[in-house]
Amino acid sequence: MTRSASPSLPAARTTGRTAPGPDAPVAGIWRGVYRRLTGDAMIQILVIAVLLIGWETVTRLGLVHPFLLPRLSAVLERIFNNMLAGKVFTDLGLTLYRAATGFLIGTAIAIPLGVLMARNTAVRWFFDPLISIGFPMPKISFLPIFILWFGIFDTSKIVMIAFSCFFPVVSATYSGTLGVDKWVIWSARSFGATPNQVLREVVLPMALPQILTGIQIAVPVGLITTVVTEMLMGGPGIGGSMIAAGRFADSVGVFAGIVEIALLGAVVVKGVERLRAYLLRWHHEARH
Template sequence: MGATLNTLWRYTPLLICLAIWEILATAGPVSNQLLPDVASVGKALWSLILDGELLRQAGHSLYRAATGFVLAVVIGTTAGLLMATFRGVRLVVNPIVQMFYPMPKSALIPVMMIWFGLGDMSKIVLIFIGCLLPVVISAYNGARGVNPFLIWSARSLGASRTSTLVQVTLPAAMPEILNGIRTALAFAFILMVSSEFVIAKDGFGYLISQLGDGGAYEAMFAVILVVAAAGFTADRLRLSAVLERIYNNALNGKVFMDLGLTLYRAAAGFFIGVAVAIPLGVMMARNAGVRWFFDPLVSIGFPMPKISFLPIFILWFGIFDTSKIVMIAFSCFFPVVSATYAGTLGVDKWVIWSARSFGARESQVLREVVLPMALPQILTGIQIAVPVGLITTVVTEMLMGGPGIGGSMMAAGRFADSVGVFAGIVEIAVLGAIVVKGVERMRAYLLRWHAEARH
């Protein structure tokens, strides 16, 4: 009985949000066309369940997401550990990761469609690529941060390199690996819906798109809630032609205009999301009341496909940059707040008590003890949020059209201009590689005192 009451109390914030939603929809200033009431959404959900449509679409979507995700976890964890352990592997794999990690995976949708057709394979490969890279980088960073004395002790006792990797490095790096797997889980749902928005005739994304286009907003919200619930449950269960095109675009200024607009939107949304996420993550770890309210909200929001909210943001903020920037900030917020919360919560309590015993004030403990010790995981969250911002930027531009790399790529795709599509991919990949390299250098500088700096 006590466990049931604790569970209900823990998820009470979700019920509060539903109550606020109902009040806004029925008695507030928000029109029912923009925000249907909870009862109408519930009726639409029941109708979808009764006619079997929801279950059919769920089967297609979850199969794709699960297949790509599992493959990514197995291969990504192995690759990240090998990169941190063997210099030769790192020299070969690291440049590939730097190139592909920041590339918006949804920008590969036209390529996946050309290479693998409209069947399941194109979605599975896209989900695999998107989930692979956060797992690789988290496993790599976690293995680099392992205390070298643990490794030296194991080696001095006669352990082989393989035994040390499996029995010492892997368990010690597991917290960051699990954080990367959690992020990959969210990416699996995000890319599942994104790919089905564009290149599918079944699945959750296709259903949301069709219902939104048909004005059935109650049913659209119902499907979004189902995807959010599925993600919440999973989270709790814990080239010459291309170069020539780029060159021509650079000569006429188009490439600089597209890159500038895309970078501006990505940077604005990213910094807004990070500015809100870091303070909130720290407060969640240090204040029980804040944690009680926001922890279930973050858990349900993290794996939720953020692109599902794009039609809502367009209705609320219009079709210009505001809706794109809000969408980007919303997407970047979750990996940073999750990493900040986990890093702050994981700070050794004995260190905090020692600082207090020497007379340190709470502000000094936070500034000089908690934040420095949580910084590696916070920076990992930021490293994950950077490509998320670029991905979301390109996806919103693809779906909403207009200037920007995503809009140009989608325009090229409509006319079967594969050269134009690949030119956009190369442009965003180069931009992303530069940004990610800058973030890596920032991490190395800020953590020059940390164990991972010795690798």
């Protein structure tokens, strides 16, 4: 007859496994970093690196006229000099301020209106035709009207950005709220939940993934609108600096602005993706 393992033996010996040491959480973090570096993130980095190397190589070989496509090294040198002078931070700060302010105003109006449209027939009857007509329209065509109404300074730019961000968010909010399963709402009501509790604890959480999708669409739309508005109206900001450089045939300055807005856009979009992952950490999409 075989003897059973002594109760005094460690659990690691009786199960044949090694007990996790104090460095296990650190090892888990490094494994996550390794998986990211060898996955999609590494592919994206390699694609961007190949593009930048190709840019520098083509210009150094003289295959493209420097005025049409300046060297990447010259563009980076211009950005570095502008950073030392503080110009980059001023332009980026103003552009980001306008984009963020307009986005927040548009989102603050769009989300409540989208919920009301999904839950109130009269509100939906009034606003649905307006949104259906306004969504596909080029929003920048309203800029002369906003300049006429709000002047030539930041107010008209921010209103233009808010107007552009409004439509994708209100449409996503309306669709997400309307698509909430009615059985879940009826179940919550049967347990005595008030209308406010149903909205706060059932409808909004279930509609949140689609609302965040609308926000993810509105963020780059807001950045694009900001730069275009600055280019059309002039003044400080990335768009204004780019159009000023173009007027003086300064192609290096134009491409410096393109690189700066590309970096800003990448940081902002990745930040929104992180925010979505945090807010939906309870959702099934977080497990994929």
